[in-house]
Amino acid sequence: AQSVTQLGSHVSVSEGALVLLRCNYSSSVPPYLFWYVQYPNQGLQLLLKYTSAATLVKGINGFEAEFKKSETSFHLTKPSAHMSDAAEYFCAVSDRSGNTPLVFGKGTRLSVIA
């Protein structure tokens, strides 16, 4: 069975500071990994995905994530936080066969302080 663990239910950063949201996965087979973002009163929007090409994946809005097999991690980063980045961020995992559904973490709420 696959799972993801997001460390920290709430992260607060100053505007312009580095954003680091942590995600560790557990999978017995090579996974696909995803980050989704949920803005207030909106659905889940795909930020980026890892599908075994480059280990450093760039997404929308300046976010990127690096797949580290040795650490079973897929942390999300952004060099400089913007007020509009305040949202809930979800890490998710699936296997490559498509035979298992997407499994989400609990989410991390990002607050950006002016």
Place this chain on the structure above:
Amino acid sequence: EPEVTQTPSHQVTQMGQEVILRCVPISNHLYFYWYRQILGQKVEFLVSFYNNEISEKSEIFDDQFSVERPDGSNFTLKIRSTKLEDSAMYFCASSVNRGLGNSPLHFGNGTRLTVT
């Protein structure tokens, strides 16, 4: 850009009542899903649907739940007799293919169900 639409955005119902949550997936997508998120908890998979039948369901998706694609555009989730613990945000999603690497899920904005 095409999007998944869900109605209503908020539904309040009394315990024991039936509710139907509605979704219009993206038109060329073939796989449809329902997820739910109880306040403060994980987004949990409920069911996937393809070719007019359930392809997979979780333990949560018991006999009180059902899904249907009544016409060519709508995809519905019915809860036959709601319980307090069914209160959650319900998300509909769709994808072109089943393999999520090249065909990620597109989610709707969700329906917040409140059971009183």
